[in-house]
Amino acid sequence: MPKGVAQGRNGEPDLIAPQKEAAMFYGLFLRGHPVEALRRDIDVPKPIVERWLKRRQYEPEFRDTLQRVYHYRKLVLAIFDELVQNSRNSGRAN
Numbered sequence: 467m468p469k470g471v472a473q474g475r476n477g478e479p480d481l482i483a484p485q486k487e488a489a490m491f492y493g494l495f496l497r498g499h500p501v502e503a504l505r506r507d508i509d510v511p512k513p514i515v516e517r518w519l520k521r522r523q524y525e526p527e528f529r530d531t532l533q534r535v536y537h538y539r540k541l542v543l544a545i546f547d548e549l550v551q552n553s554r555n556s557g558r559a560n
Contacts, residue, residue, distance in 0.1 A: 484538065488545035492553075501550055508543045510536055 491504050515536045519529055 484541045492549040510539045
């Protein structure tokens with residue numbers, strides 16, 4: 467499965483899941499939540515993931531899952547950032 471892609475109920479990649487999650491955070495942004503607070507809620511900082519991956523007690527499968535979670539969160543963050551930027555650009559045009 468590609469990095470950053472969630473798995474659907476039938477084991478197939480759920481390619482729309484990151485867009486749905488980003489849209490949920492974008493809705494919060496539209497309701498007045500600060501964009502930086504939302505970005506912090508979405509993101510998983512690289513140092514935290516690296517610390518998790520260094521732990522010897524975790525099995526390789528779990529480490530793979532952590533990597534997928536990291537890439538998924540980055541994908542959601544990128545989509546969210548694009549939605550916010552498009553909103554700001556369209557607001558300037560009006």
